Amino acid sequence: MKPYVEMTKEELQELRKELSAQYKEFQGRDLKLDMSRGKPSAEQLDISMGMMDVLSSNDDLTCEDGTDCRNYGVLAGIKEAKELLADMMEVAPDHIIIYGNSSLNVMYDTVSRSMTQGVMGSTPWCKLDKVKFLCPVPGYDRHFSITEYFGIEMVNVPMTPTGPDMDLVEQLVASDDSIKGIWCVPKYSNPQGISYSDETVRRFARLKPAASDFRIYWDNAYTIHHLYDNDQDHLIEILAECKRAGNPDMVYKFASTSKVSFPGSGIAAIAASENNLTDIMKQLKIQTIGHDKVNQLRHVRFFKDIHGMVEHMRKHADIMRPKFEAVIETLEKELGGLQIGEWTSPKGGYFISFDCLDGCAKTIVAKCKKAGLVMTGAGATYPYGKDPHDSNIRIAPSYPTLPDLNQAMELFALCVKLVSIDHILAEKQ
Amino acid sequence: MKPYVEMTKEELQELRKELSAQYKEFQGRDLKLDMSRGKPSAEQLDISMGMMDVLSSNDDLTCEDGTDCRNYGVLAGIKEAKELLADMMEVAPDHIIIYGNSSLNVMYDTVSRSMTQGVMGSTPWCKLDKVKFLCPVPGYDRHFSITEYFGIEMVNVPMTPTGPDMDLVEQLVASDDSIKGIWCVPKYSNPQGISYSDETVRRFARLKPAASDFRIYWDNAYTIHHLYDNDQDHLIEILAECKRAGNPDMVYKFASTSKVSFPGSGIAAIAASENNLTDIMKQLKIQTIGHDKVNQLRHVRFFKDIHGMVEHMRKHADIMRPKFEAVIETLEKELGGLQIGEWTSPKGGYFISFDCLDGCAKTIVAKCKKAGLVMTGAGATYPYGKDPHDSNIRIAPSYPTLPDLNQAMELFALCVKLVSIDHILAEKQ
Numbered sequence: 001m002k003p004y005v006e007m008t009k010e011e012l013q014e015l016r017k018e019l020s021a022q023y024k025e026f027q028g029r030d031l032k033l034d035m036s037r038g039k040p041s042a043e044q045l046d047i048s049m050g051m052m053d054v055l056s057s058n059d060d061l062t063c064e065d066g067t068d069c070r071n072y073g074v075l076a077g078i079k080e081a082k083e084l085l086a087d088m089m090e091v092a093p094d095h096i097i098i099y100g101n102s103s104l105n106v107m108y109d110t111v112s113r114s115m116t117q118g119v120m121g122s123t124p125w126c127k128l129d130k131v132k133f134l135c136p137v138p139g140y141d142r143h144f145s146i147t148e149y150f151g152i153e154m155v156n157v158p159m160t161p162t163g164p165d166m167d168l169v170e171q172l173v174a175s176d177d178s179i180k181g182i183w184c185v186p187k188y189s190n191p192q193g194i195s196y197s198d199e200t201v202r203r204f205a206r207l208k209p210a211a212s213d214f215r216i217y218w219d220n221a222y223t224i225h226h227l228y229d230n231d232q233d234h235l236i237e238i239l240a241e242c243k244r245a246g247n248p249d250m251v252y253k254f255a256s257t258s259k260v261s262f263p264g265s266g267i268a269a270i271a272a273s274e275n276n277l278t279d280i281m282k283q284l285k286i287q288t289i290g291h292d293k294v295n296q297l298r299h300v301r302f303f304k305d306i307h308g309m310v311e312h313m314r315k316h317a318d319i320m321r322p323k324f325e326a327v328i329e330t331l332e333k334e335l336g337g338l339q340i341g342e343w344t345s346p347k348g349g350y351f352i353s354f355d356c357l358d359g360c361a362k363t364i365v366a367k368c369k370k371a372g373l374v375m376t377g378a379g380a381t382y383p384y385g386k387d388p389h390d391s392n393i394r395i396a397p398s399y400p401t402l403p404d405l406n407q408a409m410e411l412f413a414l415c416v417k418l419v420s421i422d423h424i425l426a427e428k429q
Numbered sequence: 430m431k432p433y434v435e436m437t438k439e440e441l442q443e444l445r446k447e448l449s450a451q452y453k454e455f456q457g458r459d460l461k462l463d464m465s466r467g468k469p470s471a472e473q474l475d476i477s478m479g480m481m482d483v484l485s486s487n488d489d490l491t492c493e494d495g496t497d498c499r500n501y502g503v504l505a506g507i508k509e510a511k512e513l514l515a516d517m518m519e520v521a522p523d524h525i526i527i528y529g530n531s532s533l534n535v536m537y538d539t540v541s542r543s544m545t546q547g548v549m550g551s552t553p554w555c556k557l558d559k560v561k562f563l564c565p566v567p568g569y570d571r572h573f574s575i576t577e578y579f580g581i582e583m584v585n586v587p588m589t590p591t592g593p594d595m596d597l598v599e600q601l602v603a604s605d606d607s608i609k610g611i612w613c614v615p616k617y618s619n620p621q622g623i624s625y626s627d628e629t630v631r632r633f634a635r636l637k638p639a640a641s642d643f644r645i646y647w648d649n650a651y652t653i654h655h656l657y658d659n660d661q662d663h664l665i666e667i668l669a670e671c672k673r674a675g676n677p678d679m680v681y682k683f684a685s686t687s688k689v690s691f692p693g694s695g696i697a698a699i700a701a702s703e704n705n706l707t708d709i710m711k712q713l714k715i716q717t718i719g720h721d722k723v724n725q726l727r728h729v730r731f732f733k734d735i736h737g738m739v740e741h742m743r744k745h746a747d748i749m750r751p752k753f754e755a756v757i758e759t760l761e762k763e764l765g766g767l768q769i770g771e772w773t774s775p776k777g778g779y780f781i782s783f784d785c786l787d788g789c790a791k792t793i794v795a796k797c798k799k800a801g802l803v804m805t806g807a808g809a810t811y812p813y814g815k816d817p818h819d820s821n822i823r824i825a826p827s828y829p830t831l832p833d834l835n836q837a838m839e840l841f842a843l844c845v846k847l848v849s850i851d852h853i854l855a856e857k858q
Contacts, residue, residue, distance in 0.1 A: 037501065045499040049486040057478040070474040070691040072466065100529050105717040115545050116555060116579060126545060126555040142718075149715045150545060258718070262499040265723040286578040288534040289571075289687070292721065294694040 003339035016421045031372030033408040038350035039399040047315045048261045054301040069293040081296035087306035089255050090237045091271040100291045103256035103268040113283050119213035120279045134182035136164035138381030138392045140190040143183040154383035163200035177210035188222040191394035192353040193346020195233035205241040216251040222349040224313050227321045248273040323397040334413035340420035352395040360419045361390045367415040373408050432768035445850045455840050460801030462837040467779035468828040476744045477690045483730040498722040510725035516735035518684050519666045520700040529720045532685035532697040542712050548642035549708045563611035565593035567810030567821045569619040572612040583812035592629035606639035617651040620823035621782040622775020624662035634670040645680040651778040653742050656750045677702040752826040763842035769849035781824040789848045790819045796844040802837050
């Protein structure tokens with residue numbers, strides 16, 4: 001196909017007419033398609049239904065160490081759940097605290113605690129004039145919402161194919177002691193599906209922050225969420241690397257089983273150095289009587305161990321892989337060579353990132369919506385919802401069925417084409 | 430029995446010798462008894478084991494409104510769980526948000542949010558020089574821990590047989606705008622088992638606080654936790670009463686099923702006015718992807734409705750009642766008429782409160798411990814762990830078996846006697 005920019009005005013107008021007719025036809029279908037969030041499909045949820053059977057009234061709800069999971073007690077999580085999530089998070093069980101059902105909640109609590117109590121003895125952030133976070137962009141909207149909620153100023157750092165621009169990160173972190181954190185989704189990142197390179201992770205571990213209470217918020221949301229069995233991204237483990245680099249306290253690592261078992265009914269965890277965990281436990285013992293141990297036990301009895309979990313994730317991959325491939329295939333078939341968009345081809349995670357021509361993202365998403373396809377809001381992948389180029393669109397292929405997804409992607413490609421033509425035509429005038 | 434104070438020095442010394450021998454005998458038994466916390470017994474947990482059977486892989490985990498409980502979504506709780514807890518909390522389902530497993534966590538979050546965000550638009554408390562909470566004493570140690578953790582100054586307000594000293598509450602709240610809250614356990618209070626009188630509740634609802642962001646923290650932890658079927662305390666419902674009094678926004682009401690189903694694996698909730706709920710939802714949508722809906726559904730399928738819950742609580746009562754009666758019986762038999770202690774006889778809840786001679790509580794608890802009986806730490810029922818009279822001891826009869834409890838109470842009474850004799854002898858010198 002000829003790139004749109006190389007087409008004449010007349011050619012574009014002709015094409016526009018044709019595509020508009022197709023769009024009208026789509027509108028007539030009365031579609032209700034949702035690709036807005038990284039929600040597992042019903043088919044994926046079905047593969048975890050065995051979780052509902054592992055604990056019955058005939059079972060003993062006692063831990064290996066004799067703890068009755070039904071009663072109060074055990075603040076940091078039962079031993080066997082710590083072992084399971086430690087293996088998932090590639091850290092030692094001693095470096096883990098098991099939380100409730102949402103790792104987002106753990107991150108929120110971590111920022112909230114820093115606001116009112118400081119970090120390992122530092123001045124509470126709410127007492128400071130200015131607190132900033134670095135935000136690799138595009139990134140995860142819910143991260144940005146937390147920092148915005150607490151009035152923390154967000155500073156954009158561009159993503160590269162190997163992770164955030166580390167020259168910029170190193171420079172900013174070293175020169176500004178109001179920078180207290182950076183949001184990272186280091187593996188199969190949200191939304192691009194990028195995994196940080198070894199060099200990136202090493203440079204993270206060797207940061208020399210001006211602020212002693214600077215922390216890397218390492219949201220390893222997709223740690224075992226591969227699409228392929230023999231082509232998986234691998235990350236240097238950040239806690240160990242920070243320790244080796246002499247910065248053992250510089251990172252909080254987050255994860256959960258939300259997209260392993262059931263979203264909303266999984267278990268979440270934080271991994272950190274002993275100093276950080278001691279700091280966190282001071283809060284935890286005030287905050288709660290402990291998290292849901294029965295659900296922790298349910299997860300352990302269902303998965304048994306990390307191998308069971310990995311086998312389980314292969315079933316997820318079998319459902320996710322065709323969807324990712326369908327998205328890429330449609331994008332290549334419909335948009336390849338047109339020079340009106342670029343996209344990523346992740347090997348795991350939940351998202352594909354699409355970059356359209358500058359200034360077109362909002363219009364494309366709106367056009368999709370008018371024909372019954374809900375995409376993540378344009379701008380959502382940037383702090384304050386402001387994409388400076390108005391070009392990034394997050395594609396979440398997991399929730400729709402494959403036939404719905406194919407329809408949705410055809411419609412999406414059509415909208416990209418139509419909006420791009422209008423954009424180019426306007427520029428030609 | 431003759432009151433100890435009326436005994437001669439010689440009589441007391443003789444008695445002391447005899448009781449010391451009994452204490453030595455107790456020490457020889459190598460006891461390990463725990464009456465420190467309000468933990469349900471294993472027997473109580475057993476009556477909820479049916480909860481493990483109501484959801485299996487053959488069941489549809491879909492709500493009445495079509496929501497798939499396994500997936501993301503529904504921030505404030507599924508409709509049927511709201512209905513169940515609304516009935517438990519005696520409010521409308523619209524006035525409820527369902528949380529995770531711990532009402533303590535909800536209270537913590539409520540204070541934490543007020544610290545960083547303020548209350549319905551007020552100045553965040555962390556920006557104020559001074560924030561105070563009123564604390565009816567004796568009270569619940571975990572309430573006091575939350576306010577202490579956030580650097581909130583705690584002001585003691587004495588409890589009376591009808592609730593907190595309302596003259597003092599009214600006066601303090603009206604005159605000091607740094608007073609932002611009051612901790613209440615209005616029904617079968619912790620530790621005294623007192624239920625607030627109608628007059629007390631009415632006066633609460635009619636408070637005229639100097640601070641617009643003053644809130645009553647109404648921890649209705651024992652709302653359906655009666656001991657007797659035909660002799661139950663009843664409270665005027667505080668949300669409705671506040672509304673009638675023209676103060677609809679002045680109260681947060683908390684509850685959970687921790688001592689209904691499983692502690693740590695129950696569901697918690699807050700009830701409040703629409704304005705407050707709107708304020709809370711602003712936080713909630715940032716804080717979490719939602720709470721555990723599968724567990725909400727599990728509770729609904731198990732209890733079915735409030736009648737099912739009430740029937741279930743009768744089973745708890747059948748286990749708790751003999752324990753409470755055994756404690757009271759031993760106290761009356763061993764300490765009645767001696768004038769060395771007073772105690773409450775609650776009709777529900779989890780605690781009995783014991784007041785010994787001033788200056789003796791710490792020594793009594795320490796003496797119990799030396800013979801293998803762990804009581805709640807003396808002082809714990811007061812802010813900062815400081816009981817100004819060193820006289821209040823909380824008795825938690827739920828956890829031990831009845832034979833263990835009888836032994837524990839005999840030992841406790843013995844320690845009270847011994848320490849009281851020492852105290853009286855010291856005063857006679």
